[in-house]
Amino acid sequence: DTAVSQTPKYLVTQMGNDKSIKCEQNLGHDTMYWYKQDSKKFLKIMFSYNNKELIINETVPNRFSPKSPDKAHLNLHINSLELGDSAVYFCASSQEVQFSETQYFGPGTRLLVL
Amino acid sequence: DAKTTQPNSMESNEEEPVHLPCNHSTISGTDYIHWYRQLPSQGPEYVIHGLTSNVNNRMASLAIAEDRKSSTLILHRATLRDAAVYYCILTWNNDMRFGAGTRLTVKP
Numbered sequence: 001d002t003a004v005s006q007t008p009k010y011l012v013t014q015m016g017n018d019k020s021i022k023c024e025q026n027l028g029h030d031t032m033y034w035y036k037q038d039s040k041k042f043l044k045i046m047f048s049y050n051n052k053e054l055i056i057n058e059t060v061p062n063r064f065s066p067k068s069p070d071k072a073h074l075n076l077h078i079n080s081l082e083l084g085d086s087a088v089y090f091c092a093s094s095q096e097v098q099f100s101e102t103q104y105f106g107p108g109t110r111l112l113v114l
Numbered sequence: 115d116a117k118t119t120q121p122n123s124m125e126s127n128e129e130e131p132v133h134l135p136c137n138h139s140t141i142s143g144t145d146y147i148h149w150y151r152q153l154p155s156q157g158p159e160y161v162i163h164g165l166t167s168n169v170n171n172r173m174a175s176l177a178i179a180e181d182r183k184s185s186t187l188i189l190h191r192a193t194l195r196d197a198a199v200y201y202c203i204l205t206w207n208n209d210m211r212f213g214a215g216t217r218l219t220v221k222p
Binding site for chain 2: 004035041042043044045090092100102103104105106107108
């Protein structure tokens, strides 16, 4: 009964490919997020969605496109993968959009672009 | 551009208390102080948060200075499973920015 799950856990791919990472939460939360953790271990928010609507869109290349089919899912599609996209990507959710709300993180997807 | 300052690393002995400091001198009146931790190869995990008053939960205590410019996360009895990177985060302007955190090592 994992609260926030991500698939796949590991993803190794070639430069130029297109890939997707899926995220699902079973907590009944309204808000979901994508974070990127780079090799220096800094966690940076990329996107947040509230009830399937985009709330935060940080300065992220438009090769990254989040898609929320329903409020329990927030998938991340990446086009034309580059070496610099290699990182760990974390999905998270919270009850509401306010950042005073506790966020629950998934286990991460480790992306390696060769 | 996290708005908090934490020591890069700290060490503790098992079963002893640990006090993890955080400075946030530019905190605004509406900022909450959150603490998360990240165990090796896992996603961040919520620890505790507060606004003005000290807070206690089953994991830890949070002591907030009267002027709110600093706070301290207190683990009452460190265990080996508490070894992690601890992040002190101010939630401001609908955004949550992680800094480098404090890497806590617990020695048996």
